[in-house]
Amino acid sequence: MRAQPILKTVGVTKRFGAIQALTEVNFEVCPGEVMSLVGDNGAGKSTLIKGIAGIYSFEEGEIYFEDKKVNIYSPRDASSLGIEVVYQDLALADNLDVVANMFLGRERTSGLARLDEAIMEKACVETLSSLSVTTLRSVRLPVASLSGGQRQSIAVAKAVMWNSKVVILDEPTAALGVAQTRQVLDLVRRLAEKGLAVVIISHNLHDIFEVADRIAVLRLGHMVNIFETKDVTQQEVVHAITAGKLKTVPGMAD
Amino acid sequence: MATQAPKQETVQNALLASQAQITTSDYIQGVLKQIRTGNLGVFAILLGWLVIALVFQTQAPNFLTPFNLTNLIVQMAGVATIAYGIVFILLLGEIDLSVSYVSAVAGVLLALGMLPPFNIPWYFMVPLALLAAALIGWLHGFIITTFQLPSFVVTLAGFLAWSGVVLILIGGAGTVVIQESAITAITRTFLADEVGWLVGIIAIVLYAVSSITGYNSRVKGGLATKPFPIVIAQIVLFALAIIGFVLFCNSGRGMPLAGIYLVIFLIVLTYIAENTKFGRYVYAVGGNKEAARRAGIPVERIRIYVFMLASFMAGIGGIFLGARLGSVATNAGGGDLLLNAIAAAVIGGTSLFGGRGKVYSALVGALIVMTIDNGLGLIPNVSAGARSIVTGLVLLAAVIIDALSRRKERLAGAK
Numbered sequence: 001m002r003a004q005p006i007l008k009t010v011g012v013t014k015r016f017g018a019i020q021a022l023t024e025v026n027f028e029v030c031p032g033e034v035m036s037l038v039g040d041n042g043a044g045k046s047t048l049i050k051g052i053a054g055i056y057s058f059e060e061g062e063i064y065f066e067d068k069k070v071n072i073y074s075p076r077d078a079s080s081l082g083i084e085v086v087y088q089d090l091a092l093a094d095n096l097d098v099v100a101n102m103f104l105g106r107e108r109t110s111g112l113a114r115l116d117e118a119i120m121e122k123a124c125v126e127t128l129s130s131l132s133v134t135t136l137r138s139v140r141l142p143v144a145s146l147s148g149g150q151r152q153s154i155a156v157a158k159a160v161m162w163n164s165k166v167v168i169l170d171e172p173t174a175a176l177g178v179a180q181t182r183q184v185l186d187l188v189r190r191l192a193e194k195g196l197a198v199v200i201i202s203h204n205l206h207d208i209f210e211v212a213d214r215i216a217v218l219r220l221g222h223m224v225n226i227f228e229t230k231d232v233t234q235q236e237v238v239h240a241i242t243a244g245k246l247k248t249v250p251g252m253a254d
Numbered sequence: 255m256a257t258q259a260p261k262q263e264t265v266q267n268a269l270l271a272s273q274a275q276i277t278t279s280d281y282i283q284g285v286l287k288q289i290r291t292g293n294l295g296v297f298a299i300l301l302g303w304l305v306i307a308l309v310f311q312t313q314a315p316n317f318l319t320p321f322n323l324t325n326l327i328v329q330m331a332g333v334a335t336i337a338y339g340i341v342f343i344l345l346l347g348e349i350d351l352s353v354s355y356v357s358a359v360a361g362v363l364l365a366l367g368m369l370p371p372f373n374i375p376w377y378f379m380v381p382l383a384l385l386a387a388a389l390i391g392w393l394h395g396f397i398i399t400t401f402q403l404p405s406f407v408v409t410l411a412g413f414l415a416w417s418g419v420v421l422i423l424i425g426g427a428g429t430v431v432i433q434e435s436a437i438t439a440i441t442r443t444f445l446a447d448e449v450g451w452l453v454g455i456i457a458i459v460l461y462a463v464s465s466i467t468g469y470n471s472r473v474k475g476g477l478a479t480k481p482f483p484i485v486i487a488q489i490v491l492f493a494l495a496i497i498g499f500v501l502f503c504n505s506g507r508g509m510p511l512a513g514i515y516l517v518i519f520l521i522v523l524t525y526i527a528e529n530t531k532f533g534r535y536v537y538a539v540g541g542n543k544e545a546a547r548r549a550g551i552p553v554e555r556i557r558i559y560v561f562m563l564a565s566f567m568a569g570i571g572g573i574f575l576g577a578r579l580g581s582v583a584t585n586a587g588g589g590d591l592l593l594n595a596i597a598a599a600v601i602g603g604t605s606l607f608g609g610r611g612k613v614y615s616a617l618v619g620a621l622i623v624m625t626i627d628n629g630l631g632l633i634p635n636v637s638a639g640a641r642s643i644v645t646g647l648v649l650l651a652a653v654i655i656d657a658l659s660r661r662k663e664r665l666a667g668a669k
Contacts, residue, residue, distance in 0.1 A: 050557070075548070075550075088549075091542070091544065091549070092542065092544060092545055093537070093538045093542040093545045094609070095537060095540070095607070095609035095610055096537060096538060096541055096609075097543035100538075101545075103551040104545070104549040105532075105533050105540055105546075105549030107534060109530075109531065112531050113531065114530065115530065115534060118475035119475065121477050122475055138478075
């Protein structure tokens with residue numbers, strides 16, 4: 001039994017000049033589920049995500065958040081709704097320590113405009129412990145000295161620290177080794193268990209079959225299908241990615 | 255999943271364990287390890303200074319005298335003040351080539367404003383000159399951010415243009431005198447012995463209070479701190495250093511007022527850099543501009559503010575330089591002033607690549623640069639050419655050390 005979708009796009013369309021990047025795409029994600037978004041290069045995955053994140057707006061179609069129609073014009077609008085995106089290139093400042101990165105742009109201050117390091121460090125340790133991100137030796141290490149998996153975990157923890165409801169991860173395991181991929185996938189599962197809606201973009205079907213509840217397949221800007229992971233094989237998904245039918249948009253009836 | 259649970263449990267304890275109190279012996283061992291790996295921070299530079307000083311002492315016996323060293327502090331005041339601003343510019347990963355002539359503009363404006371026909375009192379003219387300097391910085395920042403131009407080119411244009419403004423303002427006379435004693439006192443005042451002691455005691459008390467309150471707030475928050483005996487030991491060492499410094503100064507002419515200004519700037523600017531949102535954002539923009547932008551930091555505004563700050567500090571530096579000479583001449587802001595200021599920040603350990611560096615690097619770097627200048631000046635038969643060569647080699651050594659330490663950090667991150 002799945003909850004009502006917290007975020008839903010209905011018939012969204014996006015053009016870049018002559019290129020039709022998205023055509024009437026219906027997409028949704030529910031609280032407590034990991035929804036994966038797959039598709040070949042140029043299928044429109046990033047376009048869909050960036051539209052939801054407010055990097056640019058869709059030309060047609062609607063976005064519903066918690067059953068209300070919303071307009072997202074900027075990344076700030078998205079984060080004020082509780083939608084956070086963790087981009088592939090992480091958006092961490094290497095020279096700053098973990099605490100400074102987690103609070104970047106939302107620092108706590110006390111008198112004399114002084115940064116309240118004690119409160120920030122405490123909150124940072126609490127958040128990381130609650131997500132079981134625990135391989136760090138110290139939250140005062142500069143991010144440059146962390147491993148890829150640790151950095152990815154920090155980026156995710158940063159996104160969920162602010163009571164976000166929907167977390168979108170863009171290729172979170174692309175640059176990681178086996179153990180570190182494991183670490184990040186575990187973290188993704190824990191986010192869903194905490195009741196967040198998680199969208200994960202990946203090229204790695206093996207990872208997706210391990211972590212996702214549903215798999216949405218985009219092809220050439222069309223939503224081919226949204227599969228239940230348990231009802232589908234990797235071959236079927238690969239077929240949908242490379243040769244899926246484009247005319248209909250099934251799977252959204254429920 | 256069930257089999258993994260116990261493992262996660264122990265790892266979780268590792269993170270929490272890092273928050274536990276560190277024992278004194280652990281702390282000392284950590285420091286010794288840092289020393290063994292060559293990570294000495296500011297002490298490496300001070301050690302370097304000591305080596306340079308001893309070499310000069312063998313060549314010129316009057317180098318290590320209280321009279322000469324307090325004079326050295328006065329000599330370095332202008333360059334160090336300009337270098338403070340340069341540190342912020344370098345933290346952004348930018349460069350400002352105009353600071354030397356911006357400092358000259360501020361000096362000329364101050365000098366002219368206090369002379370007939372204006373006769374404006376110094377306490378109006380100093381803020382006006384500094385405001386003008388800050389506006390120049392705003393203009394540079396505005397052009398750089400609006401047209402997305404490299405700061406190198408824009409401030410190079412500024413370097414040329416403001417040198418012209420200095421020439422025009424000074425006019426045919428070739429020099430403008432500063433007679434106002436309130437201004438010349440900045441660099442000519444040496445404190446009486448008792449006042450020197452008072453300043454020293456105030457410094458010790460301030461240091462002790464800030465260390466202990468910092469320690470208490472971390473303990474109250476349940477966070478890891480250095481052990482209390484270490485805090486006390488640091489206060490004692492600081493007090494001994496200050497007492498030694500006061501004794502040394504008092505055995506000569508006394509503590510130079512310009513040196514006290516340098517320390518006040520150091521404290522205020524370090525507070526801004528390390529303890530305010532603005533400072534944090536400067537580091538963030540220098541480290542990863544895109545990350546800063548996505549975090550909602552007003553990147554372009556921060557850049558403009560930093561150019562304003564650098565020009566403002568250059569203005570103060572210009573006033574110091576004018577005060578020391580008692581005049582501002584057409585060669586003000588020229589010579590090696592600009593390069594000495596940038597070299598000071600870099601030699602002190604601030605990276606040219608952005609995001610890494612400390613405010614104090616301006617002070618220790620200026621100390622090194624001006625020591626070489628001062629020391630070689632004391633040795634007979636050393637040409638100005640030799641001075642530049644030595645300064646150049648020291649700068650080169652500093653950037654090589656910077657590059658090596660960056661590589662070390664990257665390798666540590668990759669493993």
